[in-house]
Amino acid sequence: MSPSFSRKSPALRPHDRGRRSRTLTIGAILLLATGVVQADDFIVYSPHVLATQSEIELRGYSYSDPRADFNGGRAAELSISHAFTDWWKPEIYLTRYEKEPGGSGRLLGYEFENTFQFTQPGEYWADFGFLASYEHQIVADKQDAFEFGPLVEKTVGRFTHRFNAIWEKQVGAGASGKYEFRYSYSGTYAVSAAFRPGIEAYGRPADHAYQAGPIVAGEWHVPGTTSSLEYRFGVVLGLNAAAPRRTWLAQVEYEFF
Amino acid sequence: MKLSLIAATLLLSMTGTAVARDLSTFTLVVKNHVYQPDELKVPAGTKFKLIVRNEDPTPEEFESTDFNREKIVLPNSSITVYVGPLRAGSYGFFGDFHQATAQGRLIAE
Numbered sequence: 001m002s003p004s005f006s007r008k009s010p011a012l013r014p015h016d017r018g019r020r021s022r023t024l025t026i027g028a029i030l031l032l033a034t035g036v037v038q039a040d041d042f043i044v045y046s047p048h049v050l051a052t053q054s055e056i057e058l059r060g061y062s063y064s065d066p067r068a069d070f071n072g073g074r075a076a077e078l079s080i081s082h083a084f085t086d087w088w089k090p091e092i093y094l095t096r097y098e099k100e101p102g103g104s105g106r107l108l109g110y111e112f113e114n115t116f117q118f119t120q121p122g123e124y125w126a127d128f129g130f131l132a133s134y135e136h137q138i139v140a141d142k143q144d145a146f147e148f149g150p151l152v153e154k155t156v157g158r159f160t161h162r163f164n165a166i167w168e169k170q171v172g173a174g175a176s177g178k179y180e181f182r183y184s185y186s187g188t189y190a191v192s193a194a195f196r197p198g199i200e201a202y203g204r205p206a207d208h209a210y211q212a213g214p215i216v217a218g219e220w221h222v223p224g225t226t227s228s229l230e231y232r233f234g235v236v237l238g239l240n241a242a243a244p245r246r247t248w249l250a251q252v253e254y255e256f257f
Numbered sequence: 258m259k260l261s262l263i264a265a266t267l268l269l270s271m272t273g274t275a276v277a278r279d280l281s282t283f284t285l286v287v288k289n290h291v292y293q294p295d296e297l298k299v300p301a302g303t304k305f306k307l308i309v310r311n312e313d314p315t316p317e318e319f320e321s322t323d324f325n326r327e328k329i330v331l332p333n334s335s336i337t338v339y340v341g342p343l344r345a346g347s348y349g350f351f352g353d354f355h356q357a358t359a360q361g362r363l364i365a366e
Contacts, residue, residue, distance in 0.1 A: 050329050052316075121326060122304070122339030155325040190322045226316055226354045257316055257329065 042236070042249050044162045044186035044200060047129020047151040049117040051086035052257055055079075059232075059251035063101070063244040070244040073101040079113075089115040093135075109137040115151070126154040131166065143170040158190040160198075180206045186215070194218040200236055200249075209243035211236040219255075227256035280339075281305040285319075287330065288312045290355035301345040301365040307338040318353035324363070327353075341365075 042061045060076030075098040081091035093111035113133035121127050129151040136144050149166035168180045182205070188198030201212035215234025222228060230253040238245045283305060286293045290313060299305055309319045311330040319336065320327045324343060330336050343365040352359025 048327075050318075050327070052329060052331065120337065120339055121328070122341075158322065158325060160325060190325065193320070193322050221353050221356065226318075228353070 042200075042202065042247065043251070044184045045115065045129075045131055045151050045164050046162060047115070047117050047119075047127050047153050048121060049083045049085070049087055049089045049115055049129075051083050053089075053255055054082045054257070055091075055253055055255050057081070057091075057251065057253040059249075059253075060097075061250070062248045064246040064248060065238070065244040067245075068102060070101050072099060073244070074099050077111075079111075081113075087117045089117075091115070106139060108139055108142060109135065111135040113147075121153075122155070126152050128152055131164070143175045144172045145170045160186075160188050160190070160196075162186045180204075182206075188215075188217060192218070194220055200234060202236060207242060208240065210239040211243045211247060212239060213237045213246075215249065225256070227254065229254055282308060284308045284310065285361070286310045286312060287317050287319075287352060287359060290317070290352060290358045292350075292352070292359055292361035295361040296364060297361065298364045298366060299340070299343070302342050304339060304341040307340050308335055309338060310335040315354070317355065317359065319350065320353045321348065321350035323348040323350070326350075 062074035063070040077096040079093040083089040091113040096108040099105035116130045152163040188196040213236035217232040219230040232251040348363045
């Protein structure tokens with residue numbers, strides 16, 4: 001999970017309702033057409049776990065929107081992980097940084113995240129897994145949180161579709177007590193291992209925020225080693241007024257065995 | 258949210274119906290960082306199992322961009338890879354850690 005900014009949910013104006021309706025329609029079409037959807041710490045998790053693989057990952061995002069609710073907002077996090085089996089990959093987020101719009105940057109805390117792979121790739125109609133994490137905050141105005149949900153991936157030839165449905169529940173003093181839902185989708189086409197262009201889409205119904213846009217991802221094997229470098233860059237555009245106009249995404253990862 | 262829940266339920270329910278049983282099985286061996294055989298005929302239009310056995314003392318990563326698979330094979334170990342259904346044609350695969358030598362193709366026909 002990555003930091004997400006709290007933002008006051010504005011009352012929907014008539015034209016916003018129209019936009020929202022169109023957005024929901026687009027989301028429904030995507031869902032029905034692909035069987036996959038997407039979420040909002042601006043990553044779409046794969047259910048796949050590669051046994052014995054270790055990873056060091058740095059990822060972040062930055063809003064590009066002159067409106068005061070979004071201007072200057074950005075976040076980044078650094079994590080390490082190791083897949084102890086072919087079905088369980090724990091990941092520790094060592095550093096989580098956030099700069100809220102109009103505020104100053106600060107470190108938020110730590111997170112323990114687990115990816116569970118339930119099925120072998122290609123064994124069934126789609127591949128299934130589960131995400132479960134606990135986020136510990138070190139700042140006074142943020143609550144600890146649990147996060148969980150199914151991860152789905154479907155490959156068709158060189159196309160890969162992923163869908164995440166994630167529920168988050170704050171815990172501890174001042175927690176809202178409600179489950180907050182978000183979903184995410186990514187669809188990519190593997191031109192080569194190093195170049196996989198595609199789209200990502202994120203929906204946060206509680207914020208009435210919906211975003212989608214192009215991304216490019218890929219990996220390079222480091223010659224003479226059992227390691228590789230992965231990258232993902234993109235920009236997702238706000239599909240309605242409650243979402244930032246542009247969110248720039250970046251992720252780099254070093255994987256080794 | 259309701260739509261997402263319904264879709265997730267449908268997707269999850271499908272796992273119980275699409276059981277990969279009674280599949281044809283084919284075997285690839287990695288030895289001296291070379292796939293043996295380096296060309297393997299497989300049936301088109303149906304799912305099958307590929308057993309990849311690594312007889313080298315180092316790990317290998319069985320990978321294919323053409324049919325979208327990536328899986329680690331530990332030294333002196335085997336893995337099962339589910340592939341297909343593939344249309345008739347030629348599909349490359351490689352060993353990610355020894356790409357200069359570990360190259361092969363599935364010929365679906």
